[in-house]
Amino acid sequence: MNKYGAILDDFGLQPVLDEFMKAYIQPFSTFLYPVLGQDLDSHHGFVVEYELGKDTNLGFHVDDSEVTLNVCLGDVFTGGHLFFKGVRCDKHVHTAPAAGECFDLEHKVGMGVFHVGRHRHGANDLTSGHRINLIMWCRSSHQRQARSCGNCSCHSPCPEWCGLYSGPQHSQ
Ligand SMILES: O=C(O)CCC(=O)C(=O)O
Numbered sequence: 420m421n422k423y424g425a426i427l428d429d430f431g432l433q434p435v436l437d438e439f440m441k442a443y444i445q446p447f448s449t450f451l452y453p454v455l456g457q458d459l460d461s462h463h464g465f466v467v468e469y470e471l472g473k474d475t476n477l478g479f480h481v482d483d484s485e486v487t488l489n490v491c492l493g494d495v496f497t498g499g500h501l502f503f504k505g506v507r508c509d510k511h512v513h514t515a516p517a518a519g520e521c522f523d524l525e526h527k528v529g530m531g532v533f534h535v536g537r538h539r540h541g542a543n544d545l546t547s548g549h550r551i552n553l554i555m556w557c558r559s560s561h562q563r564q565a566r567s568c569g570n571c572s573c574h575s576p577c578p579e580w581c582g583l584y585s586g587p588q589h590s591q
């Protein structure tokens with residue numbers, strides 16, 4: 420969790436970001452992620468900031484989103500590469516990644532990274548400078564409802580988009 424940054428929706432940017440999500444993110448999302456990318460209807464928009472002496476990295480996590488846009492706004496920095504370790508459903512979120520699922524991504528200023536929220540990731544240590552990113556967690560209430568099992572997800576079958584999906588399962 421980042422201590423430094425700001426929630427953009429608190430600054431009156433919610434309508435603008437909503438429009439941006441519908442007009443620009445949704446079409447990409449539908450095309451790239453036919454299951455998890457559909458029906459986006461809300462977002463959480465914020466900026467994160469890294470600097471030596473402040474936050475310098477972000478631990479391994481999944482986002483509270485169906486899809487996430489992460490744009491590197493600046494400034495000048497070294498390190499702070501993103502790392503990814505496989506897409507997982509709730510049931511399998513703490514399982515080990517396969518070697519082929521692990522990769523680092525050098526985030527450059529002006530570059531946007533788009534990924535499903537369930538793609539486990541984090542940010543490596545910043546080694547110098549100041550790094551600021553705009554993050555949009557885009558959500559779909561329709562999808563969340565379809566995935567839920569009452570108040571929990573414990574009995575939901577492993578979905579096809581999970582890296583550990585092993586075919587259809589039968590409920591007991
Ligand atoms: O620092 C980054 O680029 C990653 C931020 C992130 O993953 C998040 O805020 O959910």
Ligand SMILES: [Fe+2]
Pocket residue numbers: 480481482540
């Ligand atoms: Fe994240």
